[in-house]
Amino acid sequence: MKLSALTGGDETATVTGFAIDHRKVAPGTVFGAFEGARVNGEDYIDAAIASGAIAVVARPDARVEGAVHIADRRPREAFALLAAKFFAPFPQTNIAVTGTNGKTSVVEMTRQLWRMAGRHAASIGTLGINIEGDNAKTGLTTPDVVTFLSNVGGLAREGVTHLAFEASSHGLSQYRTEGVPVRAAAFTNLSRDHLDYHGDMAAYLTAKLRLFSEVLAPDGAAVVWVDDPNADRVIDLARARGNRLISVGKHGDTLRLVSRDPTLLGQGLVIAAGGREYAVNLPLIGAYQAANALIAAGLVIATGGEVAPTLAGLSRLQPVRGRLERAVITRSGAPVYIDYAHTPDALEAAMQALKPHAAGRLIVVFGAGGDRDRGKREPMGQVAAAHADSVIVTDDNPRGEDPAEIRRMILKGAREAREVDGRREAIAAAIAEANAQDIVLIAGKGHEQGQIVGDMVLPFDDVTVAREVAA
Numbered sequence: 001m002k003l004s005a006l007t008g009g010d011e012t013a014t015v016t017g018f019a020i021d022h023r024k025v026a027p028g029t030v031f032g033a034f035e036g037a038r039v040n041g042e043d044y045i046d047a048a049i050a051s052g053a054i055a056v057v058a059r060p061d062a063r064v065e066g067a068v069h070i071a072d073r074r075p076r077e078a079f080a081l082l083a084a085k086f087f088a089p090f091p092q093t094n095i096a097v098t099g100t101n102g103k104t105s106v107v108e109m110t111r112q113l114w115r116m117a118g119r120h121a122a123s124i125g126t127l128g129i130n131i132e133g134d135n136a137k138t139g140l141t142t143p144d145v146v147t148f149l150s151n152v153g154g155l156a157r158e159g160v161t162h163l164a165f166e167a168s169s170h171g172l173s174q175y176r177t178e179g180v181p182v183r184a185a186a187f188t189n190l191s192r193d194h195l196d197y198h199g200d201m202a203a204y205l206t207a208k209l210r211l212f213s214e215v216l217a218p219d220g221a222a223v224v225w226v227d228d229p230n231a232d233r234v235i236d237l238a239r240a241r242g243n244r245l246i247s248v249g250k251h252g253d254t255l256r257l258v259s260r261d262p263t264l265l266g267q268g269l270v271i272a273a274g275g276r277e278y279a280v281n282l283p284l285i286g287a288y289q290a291a292n293a294l295i296a297a298g299l300v301i302a303t304g305g306e307v308a309p310t311l312a313g314l315s316r317l318q319p320v321r322g323r324l325e326r327a328v329i330t331r332s333g334a335p336v337y338i339d340y341a342h343t344p345d346a347l348e349a350a351m352q353a354l355k356p357h358a359a360g361r362l363i364v365v366f367g368a369g370g371d372r373d374r375g376k377r378e379p380m381g382q383v384a385a386a387h388a389d390s391v392i393v394t395d396d397n398p399r400g401e402d403p404a405e406i407r408r409m410i411l412k413g414a415r416e417a418r419e420v421d422g423r424r425e426a427i428a429a430a431i432a433e434a435n436a437q438d439i440v441l442i443a444g445k446g447h448e449q450g451q452i453v454g455d456m457v458l459p460f461d462d463v464t465v466a467r468e469v470a471a
């Protein structure tokens with residue numbers, strides 16, 4: 001592709017690729033120079049040009065010598081839109097999900113429902129880039145803009161026609177997915193997370209709302225879990241833009257959850273849609289999984305799925321890795337569940353999901369990530385103390401923080417909790433304590449295959465450790 005095709009200018013140079021890290025620049029690359037959280041990418045412009053960059057997307061007053069300066073006040077957005085032209089075409093039907101919790105669950109469920117309908121579907125999110133039977137990790141929920149756009153173009157070349165991706169608040173703030181046309185966007189919920197990055201809840205919500213105010217196609221559909229207190233902000237945006245509104249929830253108009261009755265290994269749902277009522281046996285436990293399943297159904301219906309077969313498909317959904325995944329039954333007969341809950345709201349949802357299934361006590365083991373929002377730690381302790389019968393506080397991914405200090409902040413909210421230094425030891429303590437009528441919940445890391453301590457990632461999988469300890 002000629003550079004002139006991207007800039008509308010008369011440059012004859014040929015574009016060979018895009019990069020936002022100078023260390024990945026090769027001859028013919030377009031380099032994006034962005035002010036970041038740690039460093040300013042503009043400091044690497046000369047190095048990028050020395051490595052062969054032929055154009056630099058940067059703020060108007062950045063210094064660019066020896067390459068075309070594509071100046072824009074919002075360089076991240078401008079870079080993404082140019083890169084999207086280069087990596088296109090993309091799948092015909094793309095949907096995005098945002099919200100504090102539920103994104104991965106909804107995206108994976110949407111992919112499963114599309115596959116049941118015979119679509120060639122893929123997903124991109126916390127679990128990586130997933131197509132039938134194949135998975136590639138990216139390390140982020142919403143990958144960096146070059147990884148994202150190049151992979152979405154690659155999926156289209158492989159014949160994928162339907163893509164579901166997670167639009168994290170960081171990803172939306174940094175324009176990581178700009179340029180991919182979004183046919184439907186879903187809002188799950190908003191509660192406390194990532195305030196270390198956004199500063200306050202208003203900024204956090206504003207970041208997420210951009211999915212509906214700017215990213216969603218003007219003739220696209222907004223799928224909203226209306227039972228969340230912040231849903232009205234999304235509904236108002238959708239109505240103001242004239243987007244189609246698919247409202248879902250106990251107070252939903254399009255898909256209304258009429259009733260939900262826990263069964264041994266799942267739950268019986270009655271869903272009202274189009275003047276009819278549908279009975280569905282969802283093979284997943286917990287109110288939160290019912291919510292995610294209905295949001296996924298709303299997305300499939302928003303992109304052309306028929307109501308009846310889509311709702312029928314819910315009874316065939318497979319569990320999403322690390323989301324209320326049953327790892328093992330202890331020798332005393334207690335089931336051990338792994339969940340990804342790492343915010344106060346999520347921890348409450350996971351415990352509420354399990355409580356009805358525990359004839360005896362609910363024992364919870366969790367910690368909190370280092371170099372992440374510190375303000376959520378005490379509330380997580382409070383929520384655990386309020387809903388579990390026995391609480392063990394341990395480590396999650398300490399990263400660059402002192403694990404004992406993270407545990408101390410959590411314990412401020414859970415005075416009665418036990419503190420166990422070391423995640424494996426804490427899991428062992430919970431399993432040793434559990435009797436036949438009890439349930440053990442290990443929360444915070446879900447599907448994760450490593451524990452981040454300092455700059456190291458130590459092999460650690462909650463499911464594997466629970467099975468080893470219970471053996």
Ligand SMILES: CC(=O)N[C@H]1[C@@H](OP(=O)(O)OP(=O)(O)OC[C@H]2O[C@@H](n3ccc(=O)[nH]c3=O)[C@H](O)[C@@H]2O)O[C@H](CO)[C@@H](O)[C@@H]1O[C@H](C)C(=O)N[C@@H](C)C(=O)N[C@H](CCC(=O)O)C(=O)O
Pocket residue numbers: 020021022023032033034035036037038039040041042044139140141142143144145168169170171174197
């Ligand atoms: C805080 C944050 O979101 N940081 C992300 C962001 O980095 P940044 O823009 O702040 O970059 P920086 O490190 O300050 O560097 C500035 C610029 O200089 C460039 N650079 C830097 C160094 C160098 O030698 N040469 C060079 O060119 C960088 O490529 C960058 O463009 O952009 C990078 C490229 O896209 C991301 O890799 C990086 O994710 C970091 C690793 C991260 O941990 N992000 C987490 C917090 C995150 O994004 N989580 C969300 C939320 C998950 C959820 O929903 O809960 C996610 O989507 O995963």
Ligand SMILES: Nc1ncnc2c1ncn2[C@@H]1O[C@H](COP(=O)(O)OP(=O)(O)OP(=O)(O)O)[C@@H](O)[C@H]1O
Pocket residue numbers: 099100101102103104105106126141166168188189288289291292322323324339340341342345346347349350446
């Ligand atoms: N609809 C929901 N309402 C409340 N809690 C939920 C909901 N869905 C999931 N959760 C909780 O949040 C945890 C994470 O779920 P999931 O991975 O689907 O969310 P996510 O938004 O992708 O999270 P992340 O932002 O960390 O990627 C689950 O393990 C569960 O504890």
Ligand SMILES: N[C@H](CCC[C@H](N)C(=O)O)C(=O)O
Pocket residue numbers: 342368369370372396397444445448
């Ligand atoms: N166990 C992880 C969960 C959050 C990971 C991801 N959502 C992010 O914020 O990077 C942690 O707290 O470290």
Ligand SMILES: [Mg+2]
Pocket residue numbers: 103104125126127141166
């Ligand atoms: Mg996720």
